[in-house]
Amino acid sequence: MIEKGRAVCLGADIDTDCIIAGRYLRTRDRSVWASHVFEDLDPALASRLAGAVIVAGKNFGCGSSREQAPVALKEAGVVAVVAPSFARIFFRNAINVGLPVIEADGVSCADGEAIAFSLDEHWIEVGGRRIPVHPLSPRMQEILAAGGLVALWRQRQ
Amino acid sequence: MRSSHRQRGLGRLPTLAETILGGAAGSYVDREVDHAFAHDGTGVLAREAWREMGEPPLPAPERCSILFDHIAPANTGTTATLQAELRAFSRTCGMHFSEIGEGICHQLMSEGRVLPGDVVVGADSHTCTMGAFGAFATGVGATEMAAIWSSGSTWFKVPETIGIVLDGRCTGAAEAKDCALEYVRRLGMDGATYRALEFIGEGTSALSMDSRLTLANMAVETGAKAGMMYADATTRAYLAAYGRDIAVQRPENPGYVQELTIDCTDLVPLITPPHRVDRAVPVERYESTPLDQVFVGTCTNGRFEDLLRFGRIVKDKRVKARTIVVPASRPVLERCIETGVLSWIVGAGCSVGVPGCGPCLGAHMGVLGEGETALSTANRNFKNRMGVGAEYYLASPATAAASALAGAIAVPEVP
Ligand code: SF4
Numbered sequence: 001m002i003e004k005g006r007a008v009c010l011g012a013d014i015d016t017d018c019i020i021a022g023r024y025l026r027t028r029d030r031s032v033w034a035s036h037v038f039e040d041l042d043p044a045l046a047s048r049l050a051g052a053v054i055v056a057g058k059n060f061g062c063g064s065s066r067e068q069a070p071v072a073l074k075e076a077g078v079v080a081v082v083a084p085s086f087a088r089i090f091f092r093n094a095i096n097v098g099l100p101v102i103e104a105d106g107v108s109c110a111d112g113e114a115i116a117f118s119l120d121e122h123w124i125e126v127g128g129r130r131i132p133v134h135p136l137s138p139r140m141q142e143i144l145a146a147g148g149l150v151a152l153w154r155q156r157q
Numbered sequence: 158m159r160s161s162h163r164q165r166g167l168g169r170l171p172t173l174a175e176t177i178l179g180g181a182a183g184s185y186v187d188r189e190v191d192h193a194f195a196h197d198g199t200g201v202l203a204r205e206a207w208r209e210m211g212e213p214p215l216p217a218p219e220r221c222s223i224l225f226d227h228i229a230p231a232n233t234g235t236t237a238t239l240q241a242e243l244r245a246f247s248r249t250c251g252m253h254f255s256e257i258g259e260g261i262c263h264q265l266m267s268e269g270r271v272l273p274g275d276v277v278v279g280a281d282s283h284t285c286t287m288g289a290f291g292a293f294a295t296g297v298g299a300t301e302m303a304a305i306w307s308s309g310s311t312w313f314k315v316p317e318t319i320g321i322v323l324d325g326r327c328t329g330a331a332e333a334k335d336c337a338l339e340y341v342r343r344l345g346m347d348g349a350t351y352r353a354l355e356f357i358g359e360g361t362s363a364l365s366m367d368s369r370l371t372l373a374n375m376a377v378e379t380g381a382k383a384g385m386m387y388a389d390a391t392t393r394a395y396l397a398a399y400g401r402d403i404a405v406q407r408p409e410n411p412g413y414v415q416e417l418t419i420d421c422t423d424l425v426p427l428i429t430p431p432h433r434v435d436r437a438v439p440v441e442r443y444e445s446t447p448l449d450q451v452f453v454g455t456c457t458n459g460r461f462e463d464l465l466r467f468g469r470i471v472k473d474k475r476v477k478a479r480t481i482v483v484p485a486s487r488p489v490l491e492r493c494i495e496t497g498v499l500s501w502i503v504g505a506g507c508s509v510g511v512p513g514c515g516p517c518l519g520a521h522m523g524v525l526g527e528g529e530t531a532l533s534t535a536n537r538n539f540k541n542r543m544g545v546g547a548e549y550y551l552a553s554p555a556t557a558a559a560s561a562l563a564g565a566i567a568v569p570e571v572p
Contacts, residue, residue, distance in 0.1 A: 013346055013433075017539040022518045025198060026228065026236045028205060040541045059347035062380060063539055064518075065282040067202055067298040087380055088351055089282055093298035137185060139312060149300050150209045153307070157211060 001120065003100070005053035005079035007113045008045070012057025016090060019061070019069040033072035050077030053115040055107055055126075058083060061090025070094040080117060082107055082124060082133075095140045098148030103134040119144065170409040172318040173385045174353040177274055177293040182317040182414075189310045191275040191292075194222040195302050196262045197229060197236075199280035200243045202299035203306070207246075213307040221252035221306050224265055226513040229257035232521040252306075260486025260512040263287065263456040267370055268488060269399025273388035273406055278305055283456050283536065285376040288354075289369040290396075291388035291406045296377065316353040316382045319344070320413035323360025325422035330569045332466070333368035334458055334534065334553035336360070337375040338427040338437035339419055346435045350380030357408060360421040361386055366395040367462035374457045375536050378434045426569055428532075429551040432540040440556050440568045448478040450531040451561040452543075453554055454510070455517045458534035459485030461492045463554040468498040470558035470569065471505035477564025478532075480507040480557075481523045483515035507561070519543040532560050 017040075024036045038045040054060075054073070060083040061069060070093050073081065080100040084107075094101040100119055109115065109126045117124040122135045136144070146152035172182070180186040195203045200223045207213070215221060223243060231237035247254040255265055262279060263286040271277055273291035277284060280302040287294035295313075297305070305311045321340055327333075340354075354376050356369075364372070369386055376384025386392075387406040396403050427437040453459070453467050464484060482502050484490040490512050493499040503509060510516075516523030517535045525531055525544030532550045533543065534557050543549050552560070555569035 015539045017542050021541060021545075022520055023545075026233070026239065026520075028201065028239070040545070059350065059380060062346060063282065063537060065199065065280060065296040065298055067199070067300060085347060085350055087347070088382055089296050089298060089377075092301065096298055096300045096304075137314070139185065149304050150206050153210045153304060157213075 002116055002118050003079055004114065004116045005051050007055050007109045007111060007115050007126070008048060008052040009109060009111050010054060010056040013059045013062060014056055015063035016061055016066050016069040017063055020066065020072045025066060025068055030071060030075045033068050034075035037072040037076045046076055049073070052078050054078055054081040055109055056081060056083040058085045060086050062087035065089045067093045067097060070097050070099045074099045095143050096149040098144060098151065100144060104131055107131055170411040172353065172411045173291060173355055173387065173406070174293055174316055174318055174383060177276060178313055178315045180315045182315050184315050185312055186315060187310055187312050188276050190220065190278050190305055192220055192222070192266065192271060192277045193302060193305045194224060194262055194266065195280035195299065196223070196227050197225040197240055197243060198227040199299045199302065201239050203280055203302040204243060204246045206300040206303035207306065210303060210307060215250050215252065215306050216309040218251040219253070221250070222255065223247040223252060224255035224259070224262040225257045226261045227518060228520050229513045230511060257513065258487060258511050260489070261456045261459065261514055263374070264459065264485035264489070268486065269396060269401055272396065272401060273392065273403050278302070278311065282377045283374055285381065285384045286370055286374040286456055288376065288383045288385035289366065289373040290392060291386060293383055293385070295382050316351060317414040318353045318355050318411065319349050320416045321354055321356045322358040322416060322418040323356060324358055324418055324420045325360055326363045327421045327424055329571045330426050330555055331424035332553050332555060333364060333371040335424050335427045336419060336421060337372050338429050338551065339424060340417065341375055341378045342435050342437040343417055344379040346378065346433065347380040349376070352381055352414065353383040353385060354379070354381045355413065356384065356386045362389060365462060366391060367460040370460065371457055378536060426553060426556050428556060428566065429538060431548040431550065432538050434537050434551070440552065440566065443550065443566045444568060446566040447530065448532050448560055448565055449529040450523065450525060451478050451480040451557050452516055452523060452531060452533040452535070453480070453557050454483030454485065454515045455535040456485060457536040458554050459483060459489065461489050463534065464489065464493050464502065465498050467554040467558045468501040470555060471507070471562060472501035474505055474562055476506045476561040478561050480561045481510055481516060482507045483510040484512045486512050516543060525549065532557055532566060
């Protein structure tokens, strides 16, 4: 399957406090997280995330284990996050909530540029250039394909 | 659980992580977990996921816990309602529950519950703290926790291991926290991503359990999956006090993917300025920076040894910066009362909070105001974490004590 989105470019070492600040965690309302996502980085960013593929620097999602971080991104309309490396808890959380995360080196692009990617064929395409990405393990692909861990669990019951 | 001395096909001695998980680095394994816990923050989402999963019965509720520490006591009606639901959930499922005021999840797990060789997962990034016992302990997310509660097991990719060799012993004013800030500086914020750390060497053996917990706690600040130490006579004596009898683990020399040596003898007190955790420098570099608040506590430095060290320095003196001290657990608080350490701390003009996370995550009990500067004994200093627009520095309890007295950043004296 080929998925598409528009690039939103971010720097390296984006931590989960910065994705969704601790002060917004005491709720179960996902729309609250979505509307405050990246607030401390750039308050205008949340409104630009529908259909976005985030292209970030290394170590995306470091810091706290809060799952609200990938949930907020997904809820805000992010299609996938691409980075050379991810903090491992964020990486696992993203897959568990059904947000595609793509490990790839050397992706450079401008904000708003069109991006296409295929998780099962392990590539990402930016500006007409196709770049191979690190494949996910079969287990992770299975969880993502189901739409997350909860969905996979329900399928199996 | 513990695999053979020489892992099949490995051609070298297995690391602690490989031994406990039962597979070679890079392989995927399914493992039953010995402890699976969440706190009042992550527990809310975990319960939510569990409900969406159709409320499956828990196969081993005695291995599952919910511990209230993050916003405990509750700060608003909304928090209180979420906490009430979570309390009821833990009771219904028959899992272990720890009420507000009992302490930080990691500290409580370290008080006789986690044993060498255990597989521990916590819905909190600092679950790696438990590696100090020679357990494989790592953080997971809330949804994953719900799946683990419901199945009793999970999958792991067995990590490669970086060896951290501590040579010599701390001789001066530096302590375990300074050593932790130093290895985080040397490895960098993502220097150990997807990998485990193993602490070895004379410097590690010489450390008390409280100090080892401080070191293991900060492993995640380098991106590491776990920060582990071999259980030895010190571990054995510590756990014996909780009525647990353990066998020591034999340190092997497994051939790490990378080795980092730190000579503890040379260490001086360090401080990590805002807002990157891997930028520690000698405290004197920031000497005399005025402070609005000093915070002593957290899963890094809220243990008895830390409060004792802090208390000894402030005893019979008066702090100049407003100072909040939060013991990591009720037993730590009780010990401070019994030994008189608490009266030194209170007598010096410090506020003492309910055992738990306190202001560490910037949610209650000491949030910083815009433009304020603080020094904290916590483990991370991400921008805005302790208060929007505030700046804060990370350092040891001794540096916190010297600085609280001065009302500005100060170098602690050699005791
Ligand atoms: S003390 Fe701070 S770092 Fe430790 S678990 Fe609590 S909030 Fe997290």
